[in-house]
Amino acid sequence: MTLLVGSLTMGVILSLLAFGILISFRVVAFEDLTVDGSLTLGGATAAALMVSGTNPVLATIAGMLAGAVAGSITATLHTRFEINRLLSGILVMTALYSVNLRIMGKSNTPLPYETTLMQYGESAAKTLFGEQTVLQISGWQLPARDLCGLLMMAAIALSMGGALYAFFRTNLGLAMRAVGDNSRMVRALGVNVEWLTTLALFIGNGLIGLSGALLAQYQGFADVQMGIGMLVWGVASVILGESLVGTKKIGLLISGALMGSVLFRLLVAIALRWGLNPNDLKLITAVFVFVALVLPKFLSRGSRLVKGAANG
Amino acid sequence: MVELQGVSKTFFPNTPNEVRALRNIDLTIDRGSFVCVIGTNGSGKSTLLNAIAGAFLVDEGRIRLDGVDVTRWPEHRRAKLIGRVFQDPFSGTAPSMTIAENLALASRRGRPRGLGLALGGRRRAELRNRVASMGLDLEARLDNPIGTLSGGQRQSLTLLMSGLIKPSVLLLDEHTAALDPKNADQVIRLTQEFVSRDKLTTMMVTHSMHQASHLGDRVIMMDRGRIIHDISGVERQRLRPEDLLARFEEIRRANQLDESAAEMLRQQYI
Numbered sequence: 087m088t089l090l091v092g093s094l095t096m097g098v099i100l101s102l103l104a105f106g107i108l109i110s111f112r113v114v115a116f117e118d119l120t121v122d123g124s125l126t127l128g129g130a131t132a133a134a135l136m137v138s139g140t141n142p143v144l145a146t147i148a149g150m151l152a153g154a155v156a157g158s159i160t161a162t163l164h165t166r167f168e169i170n171r172l173l174s175g176i177l178v179m180t181a182l183y184s185v186n187l188r189i190m191g192k193s194n195t196p197l198p199y200e201t202t203l204m205q206y207g208e209s210a211a212k213t214l215f216g217e218q219t220v221l222q223i224s225g226w227q228l229p230a231r232d233l234c235g236l237l238m239m240a241a242i243a244l245s246m247g248g249a250l251y252a253f254f255r256t257n258l259g260l261a262m263r264a265v266g267d268n269s270r271m272v273r274a275l276g277v278n279v280e281w282l283t284t285l286a287l288f289i290g291n292g293l294i295g296l297s298g299a300l301l302a303q304y305q306g307f308a309d310v311q312m313g314i315g316m317l318v319w320g321v322a323s324v325i326l327g328e329s330l331v332g333t334k335k336i337g338l339l340i341s342g343a344l345m346g347s348v349l350f351r352l353l354v355a356i357a358l359r360w361g362l363n364p365n366d367l368k369l370i371t372a373v374f375v376f377v378a379l380v381l382p383k384f385l386s387r388g389s390r391l392v393k394g395a396a397n398g
Numbered sequence: 399m400v401e402l403q404g405v406s407k408t409f410f411p412n413t414p415n416e417v418r419a420l421r422n423i424d425l426t427i428d429r430g431s432f433v434c435v436i437g438t439n440g441s442g443k444s445t446l447l448n449a450i451a452g453a454f455l456v457d458e459g460r461i462r463l464d465g466v467d468v469t470r471w472p473e474h475r476r477a478k479l480i481g482r483v484f485q486d487p488f489s490g491t492a493p494s495m496t497i498a499e500n501l502a503l504a505s506r507r508g509r510p511r512g513l514g515l516a517l518g519g520r521r522r523a524e525l526r527n528r529v530a531s532m533g534l535d536l537e538a539r540l541d542n543p544i545g546t547l548s549g550g551q552r553q554s555l556t557l558l559m560s561g562l563i564k565p566s567v568l569l570l571d572e573h574t575a576a577l578d579p580k581n582a583d584q585v586i587r588l589t590q591e592f593v594s595r596d597k598l599t600t601m602m603v604t605h606s607m608h609q610a611s612h613l614g615d616r617v618i619m620m621d622r623g624r625i626i627h628d629i630s631g632v633e634r635q636r637l638r639p640e641d642l643l644a645r646f647e648e649i650r651r652a653n654q655l656d657e658s659a660a661e662m663l664r665q666q667y668i
Contacts, residue, residue: 257502257511260495264503267492274451274490275559276477276508334494334543 087226097348102297119175123182126313128295133308153295405459432614478508481560490556493545504559550581
């Protein structure tokens, strides 16, 4: 039970990462490699502030803003200085490694429970369940504060997803979606594509920074390595979500990203439980993304062959 | 009203691939006039439209739209004054967005886009009426992705979108060339309807001599980046497709000589 709630919480936190990747990779079609850096930046910024006694809510918001700024730097490198998209992301990501070390002053910052957002989960558990710190749910034992932590993270992720959905229905959001769909057309309709790309990466990496800040608080430390492989992780969640909802409607894509992230985390937890070596996790994730990208083409070719055989 | 003064553009200057796409173009198009632009491949017709639209900045000269000097304006800023339909039916619409969303995008062409709801009830009803007025039975499919429509339907919608906000000039770049004859006729019919209803100033690039001699009130023929014929008034009214073909034949003969020889002959004999 603890394992289930743990992986649900992780999945929900990382769904913010998936939202960010959905915005850059899908909505504006910008292959943004800042992710591994901006996630860590969010975690590092929030951790450094909380350790120095800042309110965890403010620290989390600061982590979000830091990620957003990193994203807009990547976008600016591309739109202003005409550096290739991939290289812009790599440059910022690489630079962020040093920045993150500077922010934390060391490679790992432990975060005691009382300094983080998780303390609110604990106090909520106290008011809800009183002295009963371990809940009995149909025979399973579950610490009340874990449940409240999950609910808190889910509330944050859901409200961010809802806000995104609302944004994409505004005039500005509509224009942003069109940037990735047909940039020639939106230019002809008077949209400044460069500015909207920058805004998209600002919002996307803001969500990724937020994800990093929450992740650090949940796992109890920020680490300069915590972002490694997160890009592929997020892409895997988005792809999984797309196959779950099977459409291009933006509302469904957003909820798909959330579901994909949670489901992917659950699958990983099950695999680990079955004895998968954690060291192999990133390899497996990469292979999963590869298969998910190639399989649809392979299947359609297969079905064409079958059809061809049937007709001929 | 469109005014061009001494507009020139050279692509890849000082390289073996140098192309003098526009040479010292002077052109004034009155408000409400409908001009067909014809010419051989590479004569500069599309380049002329792109220069006005701001796809690139011109090397020399001035461009004014309704009296506003837009010579240095970037493309997205000029969009406020310009409606465009491209040759490729897939260029003018965003395929994975719905018909209604595409129209909503176009209904704010060149205006600030804020956090207002893009498709409120009133706006939706308005757009539905505009679509219904085209008579293509698309008003029931407002929530379908536009990518599921045929090229002709998409081009008709692009045309509708280009006029949702009245432009100072409507630029049509061979907008029927990629369509089958039936759809091309449909789009031409809509073009005439919209242009005459809203009295739009229009420039239409076309390869069809039939279109050029039947549509609009003025024909411009281009060759090697210059305007070589400008036919309007009575002469335009008498114009038949054969006359235009004869002028193309003239160009073809002239172009058999190379550029420097042609220049020399021109100086000696004209």
